[in-house]
Amino acid sequence: MHDEHQGFFDALAAEWDLMFTSEDLERLSRIVDRLGLKRGMEVLDLGCGTGILFDMLRRKVTATGSVTGVDFSYQMAQRAHRNFPFNNVNVVDADAINLPFADSSFDMAVAFSAFPHFSDQQKAIDEAHRVLRDWARFYIIHLTSSREISRIHHKIGGAVEHDGIPAEKQLRTMLNTSKFTDISIEDHHGLYLAIAQNRR
Ligand SMILES: C[S@@+](CC[C@H](N)C(=O)[O-])C[C@H]1O[C@@H](n2cnc3c(N)ncnc32)[C@H](O)[C@@H]1O
Numbered sequence: 001m002h003d004e005h006q007g008f009f010d011a012l013a014a015e016w017d018l019m020f021t022s023e024d025l026e027r028l029s030r031i032v033d034r035l036g037l038k039r040g041m042e043v044l045d046l047g048c049g050t051g052i053l054f055d056m057l058r059r060k061v062t063a064t065g066s067v068t069g070v071d072f073s074y075q076m077a078q079r080a081h082r083n084f085p086f087n088n089v090n091v092v093d094a095d096a097i098n099l100p101f102a103d104s105s106f107d108m109a110v111a112f113s114a115f116p117h118f119s120d121q122q123k124a125i126d127e128a129h130r131v132l133r134d135w136a137r138f139y140i141i142h143l144t145s146s147r148e149i150s151r152i153h154h155k156i157g158g159a160v161e162h163d164g165i166p167a168e169k170q171l172r173t174m175l176n177t178s179k180f181t182d183i184s185i186e187d188h189h190g191l192y193l194a195i196a197q198n199r200r
Contacts, residue, residue, distance in 0.1 A: 003072070003095075003119050004159040005072075005073075005117050005119070005159045005160070006072055006073050006074075007159070008158060008159035008160065009049075009071075009073035009075070009076055009117075010073045010074060010075040010076070011075075012076075013049075013050065013073060013075035013076045013078075013079050014075070014079075016049055016050045016076065016079070017050050017052070017079075017083075020052060024143060025052075027143055027190070028052070028053070028056065028112070028141075028143065029056055031141055031191070031193065032053070032056040032057065032060065034193075035060075035108065035110070035137075035139060036108075036137070037057065037060035037061055037108065038060070038061070038065075039060075039061060039062045039064055039065060040061065040062070040064040040065045041060075041061045041065045041107040041108055042061075042065060042066045042068070042105065042106050042107050042108075043057050043061055043065065043066070043067050043068070043106065043107065043108045043109070043110065044068050044070065044101075044105075044106040044108070044109040044110070044128075044131065044132075045057065045067060045068065045069040045070065045109075045110055045111075045112070046070050046096045046109060046110065046111040046114055046115075046124070046128065047070070047071055047096060047111055047112070047113070047114020047115070047117065047118070048069030048070060048071050048076070048077075048080055048091065048114075049071060049073075049076045049080065049113075049114070050076055050079040050080050050083055051069055051079070051080035051083050051084050051089075051091070052112070053067075053110065053112055054067050054069065054080070054083070054084045054089055055084070057110075058084075058086065058088070058089065061088075063087075063088060065088065065107075066088040066089070066090065067084075067088065067089045067090070068089075068090045068091075068092065068101075068106070069089070069090070069091045069092070070091075070092050070094050070096060070099065071091070071093065071094075072093065072094060072095045072096070074093055077091050077092070077093040078093075096111070096114070096118050096124045096127065096128075097118060097119060097120045097123040097124050097127060098123075098127065099127045099130070099131050101131045102131070103130050103131065104131070104132070104133045104134070105131045105132075105133075106131055106132055106133065106136060107132075107133055107136050108132075108136055108137055108138075108139070109128045109131070109132055109136070109137075109138045109139070110138075110139045110140075110141060111124075111128075111138075111139070111140050111141070112141045112142070113141070113142055113143075115140045115165060116149060116150075116153065116160075116163040116164050116165055117160060117163050121166065121174065122174050122177065122178070125138075125174050125175060125177075125178045125180070126177075126178045128178075129178040129179060129180060129198055132198040133198070134198060134199065134200050135197060135198060135199070136197070136198045137195060137196065137197050137198070138175075138180060138195075138196045138197075138198065139193065139194065139195055140165070140192070140193070140194040141192070141193055142165075142191070142192035142193075143190065143191065144189075144190065144191075144192065145187050145188055145189055145190070145191070145192055146164065146165040146167075146187050146192050148189075149163075149164060149165060149192065150163075150164040150165075165192065165194075168185050168187065171185065171194060172185070175194075175196045179198075179199060179200070180196035180197060180198060180199070181196070181197050181199045182195075182196065182197040183195065183196045183197075
């Protein structure tokens, strides 16, 4: 299925790495420190873009673990692949709402600055749940509050104009529907962090 977001993000891929300030990277690194990553973990990065998280994740899981990025923008996925030519980093050009992985394949899934753009957010959550192992966590991460995310997307317009994160109550219901539990949501200036645990 074609999604107008693919073309939108394809067009941004060449410049994407320049979007991040060193302050953004520092803040992101501090958030990654909180995720509970361990050596040997197999981590899924949904809507990975050019792979901005890959190095931070790789350092935590070490060579015994792996990082798999998924992005349905071919240009983003290609750049991610070129940026990180490591044996334990895989990039897959696929849709987050229809993941090409077997059930229970990963120890953690993260969606950094990507969840609002998924065309069917409930399906994306269902898929995250399906591919995660028992007790694995799913993280939705942003460096701004949900209100600020919607404001920014509205200002950008085009394919992302109406993209946002569901209100807390709705997101909790969606995560529960997919059988995620132990949900916590932080949403304030400078951070959006939703955490949910997989229980079969
Ligand atoms: C705002 S960018 C963030 C990229 C990266 N996580 C980062 O922060 O640099 C959102 C990314 O999600 C991807 N994306 C949007 N919808 C997607 C979907 N349904 N499946 C896979 N990737 C998707 C876009 O192609 C884009 O690369």
